[in-house]
Every structure is written in structure tokens, then in C-alpha cells.
Amino acid sequence: MKKYWTVFKMSWARELEYRFNFFLWRLRSFIGMTLLYFVWFSLTLKGKFAGFTEAELFTYVFGANILRSIIFGSQTRNIAEEINNGWFSRYLLMPINHFWFEFFRELAQRTLNFISSIFEVGIFILIAKPNFILEKNFSSLTFFFFSIILALFLYYLLSYLVSLVAFWSREAMGPRFLFEWLLEFSSGAYFPLSVFSEFLFFTLMSLPFAYLLYFPLSIYLEKMHNSELINFFALELIWIFVIAFITKYIWSKGLKRFTGEGI
Amino acid sequence: MIKKYLKLWKLLAILSAGSILSNRIDFVSYLFGKFIRFGFFFAFILAIFAHSNSLAGYGKYEVIFFFLTFNIVDTLGQLFFRGIYDFRNEVRLGNFDYTISKPVNALFFSLSRAVDLIDFIFLIPIVLIAIYVGFQIGHATIYNIFAYIILLFFGLFVILGIHIISAALIVWKTEAENAIWLYRESMTIGRFPPEIFSPKIKFLFTYFMPIIIIISIPAKAFLNMLNPVWILISFLYASLFLGFSVLIWRRGLRHYSSASS
Amino acid sequence: MSIIEVKNLSKTYEYYKKQPGLLASIKGLFKREKLFTDAVKNINFTIGEGELVGFLGPNGAGKTTTLKMLSGILYSSGGEALVLGHVPYKREKEYQKQFALVMGQKNQLWWDLPAMESFILNKEIYEIPDAEFKENLDELVELLEIKDILDIQVRKLSLGQRMKCELVAALLHKPKVLFLDEPTIGLDVIAQKNIRDFIKHYNKEKKTTIILTSHYMEDIKELCKRVIIIDRGQILYDGQLDDLIKKYAPYKVLNITFNDNGVKREEIEKFGNVQKYNSYAVALEVDREKVKEAATRILSSNLPVDDILIDEVDIDEVIRKIFRNTHANQPV
Incomplete structure (x- = not known):
């Protein structure tokens, strides 16, 4: 366990070095948040929008910004790169589990992002002074917290799986791009998925992506009835197991294929 | 001379397309990715109008038109000036030396080296949809269409200026990262009409990171909502900005030639 | 008439001392220590048509800097240089169409495409007429024996093959002057020999004036009758290689x-x-x-x-001795 903590610490130091990339990542979040804030502001001038109040929508936007910083990451891009240039070989030599190694590596970046995003949201609130909701219901908060943990793992699994494409192809940036935009849409990063028609909504909820952001946020905003809640949690857990299984399988297949070419 | 550069551009575009197509998985993924990105925002706008009749005073087709204009301008910018993203590496690895030792304009060559075939493919349906939506809105006159196209041009000049400044920074300061990303991230606010923003933000994005000049002004011209004085403002801004950027580039290149090692 | 004339050419780089750490970086915003390096100090030489001259010297001696100044990539800090009657840093199109630069380990060929595509690109850049292009291309391809690899993506070629293609790309416009910066670096022994043979042949046939910098004595021994030895920005020796041996050994x-x-x-x-x-x-x-x-x-x-x-005497030994002497501050 200690070695993973060291990984975390080293990765933290490294992240501070890649300041520009970090800055850019945060800028993207901030501008996105600003844009959405104004969109919702406009749409709720005359009252509720799709059953959401102004405060709920603003909370959704801020919440999405903060949650994204923890749940979404980009370090896993490096995995594909490392596989492609052969650097990956050293993991096979070390007494270390690659999956968990990368996880802790990611964690450092996410923690930094998280701190920054709290800061950003704080500044924004100070300047714009919007209405927002601070949830106080204990059971909601517990479920909320639990859903975030699950979302963290779910995202990591999905992202890791996509990176494994690198075992089969030199081209990993394209699929990554596709994956990330698919996520933007279906995770509810921009707006609550419930604004869609019932059919579309249930389709999205049967896919794993909705559980990354929409699900936690709707728990926080108390938009989920208890029965729905249990069902959706179950579905999410099933997805986690399925994807974990697929990942393990693809990993072993990919490893066989990996010839350590490159260096 | 112009003929030479046109021929050269065409060749660079073909070569770049060849390069892109040789990476089939990436090609398909990016193509799909861009369509999803487009489709997703489109769906967002449709969803908005499923629950409301207006966004900042604009109707559905008008908001869609803003969004399409954003796509057209953004894609055109990428189409012509995408070389900037590889430029930093080119300089860092020393390959830029080859470029400046050849009888070709170094700025042109570096920016035009990465014409994106995918954007080109992407542009066609976008323009078609834009024409359709334009008809739905209905009341466009020849003047509106003309103004729209002219202002798009001015907007493209501003985008060119931004790319040139970014290239100049790369060549000037070896530690400078790719400033072009500031532009790219800011562009996203052009997806929606500028009236949603507060006056201060509008000001910022009109004069400092001129997204509004690039996207919203032309769109408004088409929608017959533009005070004609903006045509003049846009022209002046684009000319000054472009001129300024070329000056910066020249300084940067001089500096490079004094300091490269 | 000499093709290349260099008089009192100098190049000084300025740079800032950069200390590590956050505090130093902040301090650096206000006050920075400026330092100077003399990469090239008052060098003089002339090269005539058809000569194949070797620039020899340790890393950082100023060889590449000199080549870059002659290519117009760098401005000089003092003195003057004339190549084919042109001032290089002015980057006149007429001058650029008459010389070529090849740098080992840096490619001008497009990575994902066959070399042929890059050749066509150069054709357009250098405005080579169709017939001439075909003629030059066929000749070079035959000389270097790369007919089979023209349609393969450059990134899939071996280093030696890539270098051959780089040479073709550089020579398509029949330059009168050729600057070769470490062309054989990183190549295996056979590839090195191939490249060397080609350069020798080409120089003899076309009377192209060539400046070659290299670390490898083999290159110099094989190709250059005349060598210019540069160390720490100054010319230590300019003359025939044979005389060098006789003089120093x-x-x-x-x-x-x-x-x-x-x-x-x-x-x-x-x-x-x-x-x-x-x-x-x-x-x-x-x-x-x-x-x-x-x-x-x-x-x-x-x-x-x-x-x-x-x-x-092993010439490497001679050269080493020369450098050892200068570094020990003995007169040469």
C-alpha cells in the first residue's frame, strides 16, 4: 500500500510541473461553467425550466464542475502512449499492479483538480452571487457520497478500457476523443438528462455513463425517489462488474499481444 | 506568385489528407467524435426549446443559426490554420530550420501543413443545414446574406491573427506553451447568442478575445439584427489585429534567428 | 571566384541564468543575469567551386552554428558571409533555390507518407519544372538505389533508408551548394559507407560545393581533402588533411x-x-x-x-592531440 502512496506523492509533484496543461484544463472547466450559468440564467428568468428552479440548475452546474474534477481525468491518456512507445514494458518488470498504479497516479491529478474547482466555484459564487442549494438531508448526502465513489471507479474502468486500444493500434487519440465526447453528452455534464423525452432518458439511464454525473447530482438535488434510487444503484453496480470483467479480459488478451516494441 | 501558393496549398492539403487517411482508426474516430459533439449540442438546443420558447429573446431557429455559424467559422479556422498545433513541436525539434531555409513563406507553410480533411468533410452538411435553417427563418435579404459572408471573412482574419500571434510566441519564447489553446477554449462561448451574457463578459469577449466579433456579429447580420456600424468596427478590428499580429511575427522570427541554437 | 566567403564571422548567444525553485522564478521576473556565449569568434575562410570541405570539431565547437549562418537560419553577430554572392540571412528566394541543407537526425520528410510525396512537395516549393524534376529524381533514385522504398511510409523505413530519401529531397533542385550537418550520425556501418560513397560521387560528378560536418573521422578521411578544424568557435586549422597529419604528426x-x-x-x-x-x-x-x-x-x-x-598515424589520435593541446592552453 505504501508504494501506491509514494506514487501519489510523486504524481502530485509532477502535476505541478505540468502547470500549463493544468491551467488549460481548469480554464476549460471554468469557461464551460460560465457559459452554462448564463444559459440557465436566461432560461429561468421567467420561472422554472423543465421542472428545475434557477437555484437547482445553478447548483447542477457548480456541482458538475466540482464532480467532474474528481471523477473525470486525463492521465489515462498516458497509458495508451506508454503502451505505444514501449515504455509500458517496465511495468511488467516491477512488482506492481498496473491498474492500481495508474489509479493512484490519476488520483493526484484529480485531487489538484478538485481543489482548484472548489476554488473556481467559490470565486464564481462570490462574484455572481447566484442562488444555489446546500443540501442538508443526511440520507441524501450519504447516498450522494456513495454514488460519487462508485462514479469514480466507473469512470476509471471505462477510461482504462479505452486506453487498452493501444495494444492493438498505434492510434489511440482518435478513440479517446470519441470516448470523451460521448461522455460529455451522456453523463449529464451539461444539463440534467431528464430534460430529454422519456424514451431518450431511459435509454441514457441504461447506459453506464449517466451514473458519472447525472445520477450523483440528481441524488443531491433530491430528484430521485427511493425506489428509483435502489434500482439505479443496482444497475450501476451491474455495469461496474460487467466492465471490470471485460477490462480484465481485454487486458490479458492485450498483454499477450504486447511485444514490448518501441524502445 | 499567388498561383504558386495556391498550388502549394492544394498540394499541402492533399498530402495532409493522405497523412490523416493513413491512420484509419483515428480518422473514423475523430469523424464520429465531431459529429457526436455537434449532435449533442444540437440536441441540447432542441431540448431547451422543448421546454421554452426563447433564449435571451431568440427563437429556436435563430439560436440554431448562431450555433451553426459557430461551427462554420470554427471549422474554417481549423481547416486553414491547423498547422499551429504541430508548430510547437516543429520548432522544438529543430525542423523549423528546414522551413526557413526554403524559398517559401515560413508562416504560410507552417500554418497550412495540417489541413484537416475531417473538418472539410464535416463542413459540407453543416453548411447545408445552415442554408435550410436560413430558409426557415425566412426573412433574409440579399444584403443580409452578403453582410453575413463579408463579416465571416473579417472574422476569419481575426482568427488568422490569433494563430499568427500564437506562432510568434512559440518562435519567440522557447518556454511558451501553445497559447492557441486559450482561443480554442474561449471559442465555446460562441455556441450561443451573446445576449445571454452580462455586459462585462460581453465586452471581454468582444474586444479582448474577440469571439463575438468572429461569430455573433455575422450571425446577427444575417438575422437582420445588426447595426451597420458593426461592419465598420469589424473591418477595422480585423485589419488592425491582423496587422499587429504580422508585426509580432516578424519580431519573433528576428528573435529566433538571433537566438536559435 | 569563390563560392563561399566568410570574413570575421562571429556569433554570440545571450542567455539568462535560470535558477531552480519558485522563489528564484519570481525574482527572475524582475532581475535576470544575462550571460554570453561566443559560439563563433571571428572566423575566416573561403571555399571554391566543387570543393568538399570537412568541418571537424568537438560538440559545441561552432560547426552547426556556422552552417546555420551560411544557410540564413541564424543572423551573425559580426563579420560577413557571402554564399554564391548572396548574403544568407537575407533569405532571398534566388539564394534559397540554389542551396540545400541536410541535418542528420532531423527530417524534412513527412512522417506518415511515402517519401515520394515529400519530393513532390519540394518540387513545388523550389519551382522545379516537370521534366527536370523527373530527370533529377530518376538519377538520384538510381544512384542511391531506393526505387523500391519510394512508396513506403517514411516512418517505416530504416534510418539509413530515411537518410537516403532526405538526400534525394535535398538534391532535387540541383543546388550548387550543399550543407551537410552530421549526415551519417546514428547510421550503421554499411549505411554510412553508402552515404559516403554517394556524396563523393555526387560531388565529383556535379561539382557541387559541399560543406560537411561530422564527428566521424571515417567521413572526413573518405571524403574531404580539405578540413577546417573548429574548436570553441575558432578555426584551429584550415588546409589539406594530408598536411595536417604531416604537420601534427x-x-x-x-x-x-x-x-x-x-x-x-x-x-x-x-x-x-x-x-x-x-x-x-x-x-x-x-x-x-x-x-x-x-x-x-x-x-x-x-x-x-x-x-x-x-x-x-591514426588521424583520430592527431585530432585528439590538437584538441588536447588547445584545451591545455598550448599554442597550436
Whole structure:
């Protein structure tokens, strides 16, 4: 366990070095948040929008910004790169589990992002002074917290799986791009998925992506009835197991294929 | 001379397309990715109008038109000036030396080296949809269409200026990262009409990171909502900005030639 | 008329001292220590048409800087340079169409495409007419034997193949002057030889003026009659390679092997300077005029000689000696 903590610490130091990339990542979040804030502001001038109040929508936007910083990451891009240039070989030599190694590596970046995003949201609130909701219901908060943990793992699994494409192809940036935009849409990063028609909504909820952001946020905003809640949690857990299984399988297949070419 | 550069551009575009197509998985993924990105925002706008009749005073087709204009301008910018993203590496690895030792304009060559075939493919349906939506809105006159196209041009000049400044920074300061990303991230606010923003933000994005000049002004011209004085403002801004950027580039290149090692 | 004229050419780089750490970075915003490096100091030389000159020197000596100034990539800090009557840093199109630059380890060829595509691109850039392009291309392709690899993506080619393609790309417009910066670096022995043979042949046939910088003595020995030795921005020697050897190594080397019980050092010392010694193999430096005499004496002595060879001084040794001397501040 200690070695993973060291990984975390080293990765933290490294992240501070890649300041520009970090800055850019945060800028993207901030501008996105600003844009959405104004969109919702406009749409709720005359009252509720799709059953959401102004405060709920603003909370959704801020919440999405903060949650994204923890749940979404980009370090896993490096995995594909490392596989492609052969650097990956050293993991096979070390007494270390690659999956968990990368996880802790990611964690450092996410923690930094998280701190920054709290800061950003704080500044924004100070300047714009919007209405927002601070949830106080204990059971909601517990479920909320639990859903975030699950979302963290779910995202990591999905992202890791996509990176494994690198075992089969030199081209990993394209699929990554596709994956990330698919996520933007279906995770509810921009707006609550419930604004869609019932059919579309249930389709999205049967896919794993909705559980990354929409699900936690709707728990926080108390938009989920208890029965729905249990069902959706179950579905999410099933997805986690399925994807974990697929990942393990693809990993072993990919490893066989990996010839350590490159260096 | 112009003929030479046109021929050269065409060749660079073909070569770049060849390069892109040789990476089939990436090609398909990016193509799909861009369509999803487009489709997703489109769906967002449709969803908005499923629950409301207006966004900042604009109707559905008008908001869609803003969004399409954003796509057209953004894609055109990428189409012509995408070389900037590889430029930093080119300089860092020393390959830029080859470029400046050849009888070709170094700025042109570096920016035009990465014409994106995918954007080109992407542009066609976008323009078609834009024409359709334009008809739905209905009341466009020849003047509106003309103004729209002219202002798009001015907007493209501003985008060119931004790319040139970014290239100049790369060549000037070896530690400078790719400033072009500031532009790219800011562009996203052009997806929606500028009236949603507060006056201060509008000001910022009109004069400092001129997204509004690039996207919203032309769109408004088409929608017959533009005070004609903006045509003049846009022209002046684009000319000054472009001129300024070329000056910066020249300084940067001089500096490079004094300091490269 | 000389093709390349360099008078008092100098290049000084300025740079800032950068200290590590956050505090130093902040301080650096206000006050920075400016330092200067003289990469090239007042060098002079002229090169005539058809010459194949080697620039030799350790890393950082100023070879690449000089080439870059002659290519117009860098501005000089002082002095002047004229190539084909043009001032390089002005980057006149007419000048650029008459010279070519090839840098080892840096490619101008597009990575994901076959070399042929890059050739066509150069055709357009240098405005080479169709017929001429075809003629030059065929000739170069045949000389370098790369007909089969023209349609393969450059990134899939070996280093040697890539270098050949780089050379073709550079020579398509039949430049009168060719600057080669470490063209054989990183190549295997056979590829190096191929490239060398090609350069030699090309220079002889086309009378192209060539400046070649290299670390590898083999390149210089094979190709250049004339060498310019640069160290720390200054020219240490400019002249024929043969003369260099004669001047700095006015001796030859006797490589003698012994059998039986070998020899003691004192026994062999009297015949010349001992360069290398062990009881069964000795290398002896003897003045050129006296070497035959020395060999005869050794053979007719009662030393248990097995074999004796009269060798030319290793040129690497000579060069190394030159640098050692300058670095120890001895006059050259």
C-alpha cells in the first residue's frame, strides 16, 4: 500500500510541473461553467425550466464542475502512449499492479483538480452571487457520497478500457476523443438528462455513463425517489462488474499481444 | 506568385489528407467524435426549446443559426490554420530550420501543413443545414446574406491573427506553451447568442478575445439584427489585429534567428 | 571566384541564468543575469567551386552554428558571409533555390507518407519544372538505389533508408551548394559507407560545393581533402588533411610484436618514443625520415621480433592531440 502512496506523492509533484496543461484544463472547466450559468440564467428568468428552479440548475452546474474534477481525468491518456512507445514494458518488470498504479497516479491529478474547482466555484459564487442549494438531508448526502465513489471507479474502468486500444493500434487519440465526447453528452455534464423525452432518458439511464454525473447530482438535488434510487444503484453496480470483467479480459488478451516494441 | 501558393496549398492539403487517411482508426474516430459533439449540442438546443420558447429573446431557429455559424467559422479556422498545433513541436525539434531555409513563406507553410480533411468533410452538411435553417427563418435579404459572408471573412482574419500571434510566441519564447489553446477554449462561448451574457463578459469577449466579433456579429447580420456600424468596427478590428499580429511575427522570427541554437 | 566567403564571422548567444525553485522564478521576473556565449569568434575562410570541405570539431565547437549562418537560419553577430554572392540571412528566394541543407537526425520528410510525396512537395516549393524534376529524381533514385522504398511510409523505413530519401529531397533542385550537418550520425556501418560513397560521387560528378560536418573521422578521411578544424568557435586549422597529419604528426608508428620472452621497456625505448607498451606488443613513434632505419635496426638486433609494421598515424589520435593541446592552453 505504501508504494501506491509514494506514487501519489510523486504524481502530485509532477502535476505541478505540468502547470500549463493544468491551467488549460481548469480554464476549460471554468469557461464551460460560465457559459452554462448564463444559459440557465436566461432560461429561468421567467420561472422554472423543465421542472428545475434557477437555484437547482445553478447548483447542477457548480456541482458538475466540482464532480467532474474528481471523477473525470486525463492521465489515462498516458497509458495508451506508454503502451505505444514501449515504455509500458517496465511495468511488467516491477512488482506492481498496473491498474492500481495508474489509479493512484490519476488520483493526484484529480485531487489538484478538485481543489482548484472548489476554488473556481467559490470565486464564481462570490462574484455572481447566484442562488444555489446546500443540501442538508443526511440520507441524501450519504447516498450522494456513495454514488460519487462508485462514479469514480466507473469512470476509471471505462477510461482504462479505452486506453487498452493501444495494444492493438498505434492510434489511440482518435478513440479517446470519441470516448470523451460521448461522455460529455451522456453523463449529464451539461444539463440534467431528464430534460430529454422519456424514451431518450431511459435509454441514457441504461447506459453506464449517466451514473458519472447525472445520477450523483440528481441524488443531491433530491430528484430521485427511493425506489428509483435502489434500482439505479443496482444497475450501476451491474455495469461496474460487467466492465471490470471485460477490462480484465481485454487486458490479458492485450498483454499477450504486447511485444514490448518501441524502445 | 499567388498561383504558386495556391498550388502549394492544394498540394499541402492533399498530402495532409493522405497523412490523416493513413491512420484509419483515428480518422473514423475523430469523424464520429465531431459529429457526436455537434449532435449533442444540437440536441441540447432542441431540448431547451422543448421546454421554452426563447433564449435571451431568440427563437429556436435563430439560436440554431448562431450555433451553426459557430461551427462554420470554427471549422474554417481549423481547416486553414491547423498547422499551429504541430508548430510547437516543429520548432522544438529543430525542423523549423528546414522551413526557413526554403524559398517559401515560413508562416504560410507552417500554418497550412495540417489541413484537416475531417473538418472539410464535416463542413459540407453543416453548411447545408445552415442554408435550410436560413430558409426557415425566412426573412433574409440579399444584403443580409452578403453582410453575413463579408463579416465571416473579417472574422476569419481575426482568427488568422490569433494563430499568427500564437506562432510568434512559440518562435519567440522557447518556454511558451501553445497559447492557441486559450482561443480554442474561449471559442465555446460562441455556441450561443451573446445576449445571454452580462455586459462585462460581453465586452471581454468582444474586444479582448474577440469571439463575438468572429461569430455573433455575422450571425446577427444575417438575422437582420445588426447595426451597420458593426461592419465598420469589424473591418477595422480585423485589419488592425491582423496587422499587429504580422508585426509580432516578424519580431519573433528576428528573435529566433538571433537566438536559435 | 569563390563560392563561399566568410570574413570575421562571429556569433554570440545571450542567455539568462535560470535558477531552480519558485522563489528564484519570481525574482527572475524582475532581475535576470544575462550571460554570453561566443559560439563563433571571428572566423575566416573561403571555399571554391566543387570543393568538399570537412568541418571537424568537438560538440559545441561552432560547426552547426556556422552552417546555420551560411544557410540564413541564424543572423551573425559580426563579420560577413557571402554564399554564391548572396548574403544568407537575407533569405532571398534566388539564394534559397540554389542551396540545400541536410541535418542528420532531423527530417524534412513527412512522417506518415511515402517519401515520394515529400519530393513532390519540394518540387513545388523550389519551382522545379516537370521534366527536370523527373530527370533529377530518376538519377538520384538510381544512384542511391531506393526505387523500391519510394512508396513506403517514411516512418517505416530504416534510418539509413530515411537518410537516403532526405538526400534525394535535398538534391532535387540541383543546388550548387550543399550543407551537410552530421549526415551519417546514428547510421550503421554499411549505411554510412553508402552515404559516403554517394556524396563523393555526387560531388565529383556535379561539382557541387559541399560543406560537411561530422564527428566521424571515417567521413572526413573518405571524403574531404580539405578540413577546417573548429574548436570553441575558432578555426584551429584550415588546409589539406594530408598536411595536417604531416604537420601534427611528423612521425610514423612502428607496431612490433614479439615472441619468446618478450622485451623489456628499456630495450625498446632507445629506438623511439614508446606509445604503447607491453612485453609482447609495442607501438613506437619514430620520425618519418628515420623510420626505415629504425625498423632495420630493430630487425637486425637480437630482440625476439615476430612481426613489424610501419603504420600511418591514426588521424583520430592527431585530432585528439590538437584538441588536447588547445584545451591545455598550448599554442597550436
